[in-house]
Amino acid sequence: MRVPLLLLSALLPFATLAQTPPPPATPAPAPARPAPAAPAARPVLSPAQQAQVQKQDAEMTAAALQVARLIDANRAGEAWKGASDVAKKSVTEQAFVSQLTADRQRLGALASRGQPVVTRVKYAAGATVPEGLYINVSFPTRFANSAQPVRELVSFRFDEDRIWRLAGYSVRAATP
Numbered sequence: 137m138r139v140p141l142l143l144l145s146a147l148l149p150f151a152t153l154a155q156t157p158p159p160p161a162t163p164a165p166a167p168a169r170p171a172p173a174a175p176a177a178r179p180v181l182s183p184a185q186q187a188q189v190q191k192q193d194a195e196m197t198a199a200a201l202q203v204a205r206l207i208d209a210n211r212a213g214e215a216w217k218g219a220s221d222v223a224k225k226s227v228t229e230q231a232f233v234s235q236l237t238a239d240r241q242r243l244g245a246l247a248s249r250g251q252p253v254v255t256r257v258k259y260a261a262g263a264t265v266p267e268g269l270y271i272n273v274s275f276p277t278r279f280a281n282s283a284q285p286v287r288e289l290v291s292f293r294f295d296e297d298r299i300w301r302l303a304g305y306s307v308r309a310a311t312p
Contacts, residue, residue, distance in 0.1 A: 192271075193254045196300065200252065200273035200290035203302055208246050212236045212305075220293045220301035222266045239307050244280030249288065251276075269294040270303060277307070284309070 181189065206215045212233045216224070227235075253274045261267045270293050277288040286307050293303035 196254055196271050196292060197252045197273055199292065199300070200275075201249075203290050203305060204249065204275070204288060207236055207240065207305060210237070210240075215302055215305065218302055220295050220303050222268070222293055222295075223301075223303045226266070236305065240279075243282050243286065243307060247278040247280055249275045249277045250285065266293070271300065279307075 203215050206212065213229055216229045216232045255272045255274070257270050257272065259265045259267055259270065270291055273290045273292075275288040275290075276285040278285050286309055289304070289306050289308070290302070291304040292300045295301050
């Protein structure tokens with residue numbers, strides 16, 4: 137019996153220590169924020185691939201200009217008729233035409249359309265935009281009633297039949 141009692145008496149100070157509250161600690165420094173993830177490295181394209189991207193940029197810019205010119209001429213309904221089914225399901229022709237008419241009346245006549253910027257994006261299922269591949273062509277555009285250029289955006293979706301079709305058109309105040 138002596139051994140267990142000896143062991144118990146040896147552990148008793150630790151048991152009391154475990155029950156006493158710890159001394160006030162100095163606040164721990166806030167955990168370091170993780171460094172922002174480095175942007176994904178773009179794949180290096182071969183000269184043939186670069187030429188293909190440049191060709192597609194030129195084709196999509198021409199298509200975007202064609203859409204913008206239809207809207208300039210108050211022919212937004214024609215643009216809608218050639219749109220992706222995804223776009224047609226999200227907005228009726230009447231709503232598309234009336235929104236663009238209201239936007240353009242507010243902005244006034246087209247004064248100038250600047251150099252386009254072409255971007256590509258792929259949306260996964262569950263995004264706020266229907267799933268798929270998109271190409272956006274953005275123009276800094278000046279209108280008579282706007283002191284600053286606005287961003288004129290024409291979006292295209294790569295439909296299931298492997299054809300790029302209009303997915304949207306909008307004009308918004310340019311962001312700095």
